[in-house]
Amino acid sequence: xxxxxxxxxxxxxxxxxxxxxxxxxxxxxxxxxxxxxxxxxxxxxxxxxxxxxxxxxxxxxxxxxxxxxxxxxxxxxxxxxxxxxxxxxxxxxxxxxxxxxxxxxxxxxxxxxxxxxxxxxxxxxxxxxxxxxxxxxxxxxxxxxxxxxxxxxxxxxxxxxxxxxxxxxxxxxxxxxxxxxxxxxxxxxxxxxxxxxxxxxxxxxxxxxxxxxxxxxxxxxxxxxxxxxxxxxxxxxxxxxxxxxxxxxxxxxxxxxxxxxxxxxxxxxxxxxxxxxxxxxxxxxxxx
Amino acid sequence: xxxxxxxxxxxxxxxxxxxxxxxxxxxxxxxxxxxxxxxxxxxxxxxxxxxxxxxxxxxxxxxxxxxxxxxxxxxxxxxxxxxxxxxxxxxxxxxxxxxxxxxxxxxxxxxxxxxxxxxxxxxxxxxxxxxxxxxxxxxxxxxxxxxxxxxxxxxxxxxxxxxxxxxxxxxxxxxxxxxxxxxxxxxxxxxxxxxxxxxxxxxxxxxxxxxxxxxxxxxxxxxxxxxxxxxxxxxxxxxxxxxxxxxxxxxxxxxxxxxxxxxxxxxxxxxxxxxxxxxxxxxxxxxxxxxxxxxxxxxxxxxxxxxxxxxxxxxxxxxxxxxxxxxxxxxxxxxxxxxxxxxxxxxxxxxxxxxxxxxxxxxxxxxxxxxxxxxxxxxxxxxxxxxxxxxxxx
Numbered sequence: 001x002x003x004x005x006x007x008x009x010x011x012x013x014x015x016x017x018x019x020x021x022x023x024x025x026x027x028x029x030x031x032x033x034x035x036x037x038x039x040x041x042x043x044x045x046x047x048x049x050x051x052x053x054x055x056x057x058x059x060x061x062x063x064x065x066x067x068x069x070x071x072x073x074x075x076x077x078x079x080x081x082x083x084x085x086x087x088x089x090x091x092x093x094x095x096x097x098x099x100x101x102x103x104x105x106x107x108x109x110x111x112x113x114x115x116x117x118x119x120x121x122x123x124x125x126x127x128x129x130x131x132x133x134x135x136x137x138x139x140x141x142x143x144x145x146x147x148x149x150x151x152x153x154x155x156x157x158x159x160x161x162x163x164x165x166x167x168x169x170x171x172x173x174x175x176x177x178x179x180x181x182x183x184x185x186x187x188x189x190x191x192x193x194x195x196x197x198x199x200x201x202x203x204x205x206x207x208x209x210x211x212x213x214x215x216x217x218x219x220x221x222x223x224x225x226x227x228x229x230x231x232x233x234x235x236x237x238x239x240x241x242x243x244x245x246x247x248x249x250x251x252x253x254x255x256x257x258x259x260x261x262x263x264x265x266x267x268x269x270x271x272x273x274x275x276x277x278x279x280x281x282x283x284x285x286x287x288x
Numbered sequence: 289x290x291x292x293x294x295x296x297x298x299x300x301x302x303x304x305x306x307x308x309x310x311x312x313x314x315x316x317x318x319x320x321x322x323x324x325x326x327x328x329x330x331x332x333x334x335x336x337x338x339x340x341x342x343x344x345x346x347x348x349x350x351x352x353x354x355x356x357x358x359x360x361x362x363x364x365x366x367x368x369x370x371x372x373x374x375x376x377x378x379x380x381x382x383x384x385x386x387x388x389x390x391x392x393x394x395x396x397x398x399x400x401x402x403x404x405x406x407x408x409x410x411x412x413x414x415x416x417x418x419x420x421x422x423x424x425x426x427x428x429x430x431x432x433x434x435x436x437x438x439x440x441x442x443x444x445x446x447x448x449x450x451x452x453x454x455x456x457x458x459x460x461x462x463x464x465x466x467x468x469x470x471x472x473x474x475x476x477x478x479x480x481x482x483x484x485x486x487x488x489x490x491x492x493x494x495x496x497x498x499x500x501x502x503x504x505x506x507x508x509x510x511x512x513x514x515x516x517x518x519x520x521x522x523x524x525x526x527x528x529x530x531x532x533x534x535x536x537x538x539x540x541x542x543x544x545x546x547x548x549x550x551x552x553x554x555x556x557x558x559x560x561x562x563x564x565x566x567x568x569x570x571x572x573x574x575x576x577x578x579x580x581x582x583x584x585x586x587x588x589x590x591x592x593x594x595x596x597x598x599x600x601x602x603x604x605x606x607x608x609x610x611x612x613x614x615x616x617x618x619x620x621x622x623x624x625x626x627x628x629x630x631x632x633x634x635x636x637x638x639x640x641x642x643x644x645x646x647x648x649x650x651x652x653x654x655x656x657x658x659x660x661x662x663x664x665x666x667x668x669x670x671x672x673x674x675x676x677x678x679x680x681x682x
Contacts, residue, residue, distance in 0.1 A: 117333045119520040131533045257499035
């Protein structure tokens, strides 16, 4: 009984951590630039396909693809931000939504054209496919690795935001953009860098997600609702909010399927409605 | 409104008939058009590819001229489990392209949506894959050459009960065929003294199997019975099954052949070995008909292995050709169905017959075990249930 609960919580944390990695960039874009980037999941999809191609074509081992994916997708993020996104910052939310949905559909069609509509397999090191016994509970090695990755990334981001000059500037810009710009902070540059990191993290998340969530051209669309729930429930512009929201979401989803399989994924949406009713501005939201 | 329609329709029909007679008399007389509705994009795209390749292989191997007419395929993409799209495309095929047969149908929801179109337009409809039992009752113009879920599920339930499996947990995709499989398995397995200790239904699209599989593992049954549609869902299930260590926990896996379908079985690697399934076709089936089929299929599709859907396409085409021959090339829906009833076809899977009362397929169902032959996974047949009728309709 207890063991089953611990197992469910463990799977939920791994799943939630993954959602957190992918959604974080979305939260930052929304918080910093008030920009709704529905195409954010596309970066995760790019990361996934890049990882698959690196393994298949270049024979790069899975673990080595991860930093490469982070860098390349981050770079692609900057390029897209400079070329396309930048033009829409001052436009209304409807324009932004239409633009990014269009972008996502194009990416989806392009990916389907190149890789076909089916799921892409990924070759993980064989050790990842086992289960080990941890405190009497059988846990998957790969999920353990996922949790480790998320913990490491979150710690690094926490230090970056809390302990560096860059982090201080970023927090200032999120809190009050005009004042920050007025005091000499280059908000545009700041935003480009943040956008790159957010895209890179989404790409990393997409690569890590292949074995858990799968990878096909509709990836960005399929999980968009989950990313939006993480941002909506967690509140924008902070690290703790989305993290907490993602973990709750992951555990409710897995737990719902385990304990109430008849209800399917209903549990997630019920939890979202309840949380938003209780915390309209998100768990750690600062905007009214 | 309806009275106007009734008065108009003979007029409209006459107009259409005279138009088509004026338009291209040669084409109308020399060819028989088969409207093919299959899934060619989205996650179920392999279904459509297998079915159409099977049909094309038949035409390539046996010639496309029958009774002085040329059999012509008009292929349309339903894009997946999309009843509204399938229905609209069927209407277009009937009214605009003037097809004399409707064929294809990888998925039950699409076949169900098109059935009323076949009835209303009086067009014979050949089901080449979709496997809910109830489909053939939805229109008097439906013939099925593929299989039904109860037909391939009942044998595995009986086999399991007779081979010392006493407790089973079932897991099925939550749609027509899945519910058919669940109900049939429970009925037959308990009738033979077994006990179903739990049942799960998972979403048809993108299920995350791990929590469901963990639940089964904690319930410790002797075996799991699973049905999901063939293809990527099946692959995802197999991966989760072996990742969670159910095989190591001593839980056996039994299923219909959908899960170890020839198209994906090799991609499953070691995880699929020794899985026992019942189904009507395996690429490893030994017969002259199967060898000829595989050779013809390779010429159309290259190295890709044909699965039971390709056989459905091949046999459906064979049925259409046979009916056309019997009718001397003049297709009339009622006569076509009468000609199809009781027809026996030498299929790559063995002989099949269209049941004269239900218009559904009667065939041998094989018990198979996944084994490695020349480094590749195959379903190797080791037992069979002869000439099984669809138990869903008795």
